[in-house]
Amino acid sequence: MSLSVWGARPPLVLIVDDQEANIRLLGTVLSDAGFDVMPAESGKRALARMEAADPDVILLDMRMPNMDGFEVLARLKGNPDWEDIPVVFLTAANEREHLLRAFEGGAVDYIVKPFVAEELVARVRTHAELKRSRDQLYEAIREREDLATIVAHDLKNPLFNISLNANLLASDLADEGQRKRAESMESSAKKALGFVERYLERRASLELRRGYTPQAVPVNQLFDLVVEAFADEASRRGMALVVGEVVEGLSVGCDLDATQLVMRNLISNALKYAPDGSEIELGAAAVPGAVRIWVADRGPGISSEEKARLFRRYVRLSAETDSAAASSSGVGLAVARQEAEWMGGELRHEDRPGGGSVFVLELERAPA
Template identity: 50%
Template structure:
């Protein structure tokens, strides 16, 4: 769809203390296909712009109380409204104020009395520029998000390759152990290549990196595979990875769910104390849903930090200062939560009784796995 033909009518905020002027401007703009939001004062204009962001503001320069300059300054001091173009309406005798108007952030001006054709031409130009800029900003933001997601999802298999390589460097490994570690490295490389291939095949999707394909997923097999992938990292800290629960299947996208499980386990390993156990439990205690719990004995999440847990690019302040978070992107939990929700589920955190963390997710139950 071309940018000059948006999916909704552009919204123009018309600010003037004279009702006759608002009525005239409204008639001209409405006839040209614009939606008009009137405001009879600066205060009313700010309130309405905050409630519903306009595509453009037509602003009378001289008004009683809060004048147009102050309205423009306050509009552009708000992050959400900073890019909204403002066109000043000015009488011929007020043209000396134009330099000041541009200093306050105006993009253009129209002299009263105005010609309808000139008004519409200027409004159309700046609305189209605004929408084009918004479109470009969305593209940049989406590309940054995709890049961050790709980098994060590749981090787990690459980290596992690194752990396995470090274990190979240790003296005293048996031939069988070396073969096992090499197989882990090859398997993790295959997983990374598979992810890259999926990404390249679907790179045309803008809204999401992965398109979800929902099908029954055996949660027991998924958890076992995730534990196998993280075994070397756990061994480096002398951790035990255990699994319990029922043979259940969830309705999910297997590739996305695998990444979620890997992320939860790798986080647990990072913060679990040396020599402790990380437990994974599968149950169906909530009717119609399968649930997976990943439980560690780490320092837990301070209550003051829990509201930040699933925010993008936010790192949580931990009480355990011995953990190196320098490689953390602050994206893993946000991506995991988004993926689980897109599959129709829910992901949450709760403190573990006796100390530690529990990260859990639930998904619609597909069917029980028969033995």
């Protein structure tokens, strides 16, 4: 592929080598092939240059004084802004036994010195093109998510107004059939509004991740918040959200918004599968170093074949009813587990004795 397809800026290659002759030779070959080159004669100098530039590929000598290639690689991969930049190690023929360590540290390729010019150019071009394609994909994903967020924000108010007016209409209608249709309209609007709100919560949670600091949240407070959110839906189906006794002062160290998102997904999931008129049980208990929180239902349970893919994205369970399938995106449990693990916790499924499912969330216990 010609480098002309890269547009105005050719790919930039950072060359890190303590031998000036090597930098000069590598730089000449790559410059003649159309690359921009940025030299660094030491690991320390390379890291300083990274603060001001965004190379597409890094050629890194394995053996350098003071800070060798392995330490530089660890610094690069430990920085979220640099971890996706492909690193190609430069190594002598008698140093190949160290390559496994390099690959385990995050290097993507290696070139043996003395190198063949055509091979050098081909390898660097390949990794530069892969990075450029990956960057373009990430940008497209970001643009799509930004658009979805804008649309979701714009949908909130109309959906709320539909739900509110459908509720008012239902309360004024004497005809039973008309009232049921208005109630169905309200239910559908609320469900759609719930999807929008959960999506926006998810986006907000992702934006806040870098600054995450656990806060002590009383379990009873958490239960009050999530039960209130689903009280109307449960009541319409003749179901009860039953909260078991929780030890006074029992708290978890968590992000409240993320934990509510997990719990809402679990309760929403239970409401989909549990039969009308049944109970959904919420409970919590202290275990060594943590708090075990659970949501238990009397639905059909999870088959052994489906347990292996239960927390994968876009998976819909075979036990779903038509209405459950229509309202399911197949991402709720996957998102819930991701949020739990981000907070250092764990989310798992257990079979409930007598039939049904128990979803268990374990989070760090906050000091009393």
